[in-house]
Each structure stands twice: as structure tokens, then as C-alpha cells.
Amino acid sequence: MKCRRCRAKAVIKIERHHSAFCKACFNEHILKQVERAVKKDGMFDRDDPVLVAVSGGKDSLALWDVLLNLGHRATGLHVALGIGGYSDASREKTERFASARGAKLIVHHLRESLGVGVPEIAEKSSRPPCSACGTIKRYSFNQIARQYGFSVLATGHNLDDEAARLLGNVLHWQEEYLDKQFAVLQAARDPVNGRGGLVKKVKPLYRLAEREMAAYAVMNRIDYIVEECPNAKGAKILVYKEALNRLEEEAPGTKQNFYLSILKRWIPRLKPDSGVEENWQSCRQCGQPTSTNAGAGCR
Numbered sequence: 001m002k003c004r005r006c007r008a009k010a011v012i013k014i015e016r017h018h019s020a021f022c023k024a025c026f027n028e029h030i031l032k033q034v035e036r037a038v039k040k041d042g043m044f045d046r047d048d049p050v051l052v053a054v055s056g057g058k059d060s061l062a063l064w065d066v067l068l069n070l071g072h073r074a075t076g077l078h079v080a081l082g083i084g085g086y087s088d089a090s091r092e093k094t095e096r097f098a099s100a101r102g103a104k105l106i107v108h109h110l111r112e113s114l115g116v117g118v119p120e121i122a123e124k125s126s127r128p129p130c131s132a133c134g135t136i137k138r139y140s141f142n143q144i145a146r147q148y149g150f151s152v153l154a155t156g157h158n159l160d161d162e163a164a165r166l167l168g169n170v171l172h173w174q175e176e177y178l179d180k181q182f183a184v185l186q187a188a189r190d191p192v193n194g195r196g197g198l199v200k201k202v203k204p205l206y207r208l209a210e211r212e213m214a215a216y217a218v219m220n221r222i223d224y225i226v227e228e229c230p231n232a233k234g235a236k237i238l239v240y241k242e243a244l245n246r247l248e249e250e251a252p253g254t255k256q257n258f259y260l261s262i263l264k265r266w267i268p269r270l271k272p273d274s275g276v277e278e279n280w281q282s283c284r285q286c287g288q289p290t291s292t293n294a295g296a297g298c299r
């Protein structure tokens with residue numbers, strides 16, 4: 001198997017692009033795909049400071065690495081979730097990466113700011129841990145981006161994440177979540193008082209598969225947390241990912257077609273304002289965006 005670009009020995013095959021790459025050309029391919037998404041989708045400009053949400057996993061660390069390699073002013077944000085040893089190990093991996101790359105990192109400890117971690121928040125609010133965790137992460141990302149003056153927040157969601165989430169939303173006809181599936185979610189002011197609101201959110205890896213990001217991380221010796229969060233066990237999204245992987249094996253390109261086609265052709269027909277998050281207001285106590293009249297942190 002030869003590299004499509006330089007004809008050297010290929011180390012990875014990407015079936016859906018009918019391509020194979022050597023390490024150097026693969027790295028170039030990943031950087032180009034991210035740069036293309038950033039420019040073509042109007043995510044941010046070269047001089048814009050970007051806050052990157054970094055969990056310590058392969059996707060977010062690889063995204064941060066790629067943005068730094070492309071010369072973007074990318075600062076990492078790690079929210080320490082307080083999920084025992086898993087959270088400690090995730091923070092350590094993130095801190096080690098930041099110091100090895102000489103990159104700026106903001107670490108936000110939930111236990112310091114709220115006095116509790118995700119397990120206690122889930123218990124107190126009687127919600128499944130991942131539901132409470134998702135809300136608190138969105139809340140923290142937005143709050144810290146605003147506090148430090150960032151106008152854009154980038155997350156490491158890849159093609160597999162988005163296609164699996166879309167499959168779940170379509171299977172359960174959860175139309176209300178479809179507007180969060182875009183690669184760019186525009187900043188929005190509070191619909192009632194016109195103040196504050198949501199910072200712009202972008203997903204520069206939306207055209208890249210999980211397997212490609214794992215390969216990028218391994219090839220470039222990025223030391224990421226391999227262990228899964230203990231709460232991920234039995235998560236439905238893993239079942240959807242497995243189903244899509246099975247389809248992808250039989251027909252390469254299925255995941256990409258499914259996600260990108262629905263995104264381009266179908267969602268805008270259903271929702272003319274797609275790309276702007278809806279159904280939110282400012283919390284009466286802290287001013288952060290919330291779907292009820294009290295934000296996740298205040299509740």
C-alpha cells in the first residue's frame with residue numbers, strides 16, 4: 001500500500017476517501033481538513049484567540065495540537081469534573097500536554113467553584129450522571145469563555161460523535177436537539193434583555209473520523225487518557241457508534257453521507273434558523289444561559 005501523495009509506504013488507509021497516506025502526508029491531510037473546516041465554515045480567523053475544551057482524551061488533545069501546529073492562538077480549558085481517579089488522570093494528561101507544548105491552559109475545578117463534583121450534582125438533581133455532566137460542562141465552558149473574553153469555543157467532537165448523536169436524535173425524533181448538531185453554533189444574545197448570552201461554538205473535527213483522530217494522536221505520541229469515564233458504560237451513543245461502524249465497513253462513506261447530507265439538506269428545511277441555539281434564556285441569578293429560569297450552577 002503506497003501513499004497517495006508521495007508514493008512512500010503508507011501507514012493508514014482511509015476507505016471513504018479511497019486514500020492511503022504515509023505519516024507525514026497523513027499529518028498534512030489532518031491539518032488541511034481542520035484548516036478547511038475553520039475557513040470554509042467561518043469558525044474563526046487566524047488572529048482570533050480560541051478557547052479549546054480539552055478533556056484529556058484523544059480528540060480534544062489532538063484538536064489542540066492541530067490548532068497549535070496551524071499557528072492559531074489556542075488556549076486550553078479543562079473542566080475537572082470531580083469523577084474520582086478518572087478526573088485526576090484526565091487533568092494530569094491535559095496539564096502534561098500543555099507544559100510539553102508551552103501552551104496556555106485554564107483548569108476549572110468544579111469541586112472548588114461549586115463545592116461538589118458531577119456525582120453529587122447528579123444525585124442532588126436526580127438526573128443520570130451524563131445528563132448532569134453535559135449540562136454542567138456546557139455551562140462552565142460558556143461561563144469561562146465569557147469570563148476570559150474569548151468569543152469562540154472549540155470542541156473535539158468528530159464525525160463519529162456527530163453521526164451517532166444524529167442517529168439517536170433521528171431514531172427518537174428529537175427535533176429540538178437538531179440545531180445543536182451544526183459544526184458552527186453562532187453566538188447569541190439573551191432573547192429577552194439583549195445582554196450576555198452564548199459564545200460561538202465550533203467543531204473543527206466534524207469531517208474527521210474517530211479512527212483518524214486516534215491514529216493522529218498515536219502517530220504524534222500524544223499521551224491521552226485511554227481509560228473511559230466510569231459513567232460511559234452502557235451509554236446509548238456507543239451502541240449508535242457501533243451500528244454506524246458496521247454500516248461503514250460494508251459501505252465506506254456512510255457515516256459522512258448520513259451526517260453531512262442531513263446537515264446540509266434536511267435540517268435547514270425543518271429549522272430555518274439552524275446554526276443558532278434556541279429555547280434558552282438567562283438565569284435570573286447568575287446571568288448564564290439556561291433552558292429554565294435558573295441555570296445549572298444555581299440549581
Ligand code: Q46
Pocket residue numbers: 081118129130131133134229230231232
Ligand atoms: S465525562 Fe461526563 Fe462523559 Fe463521564 S459523566 Fe458522562 S458525559 S461519560 S463525555
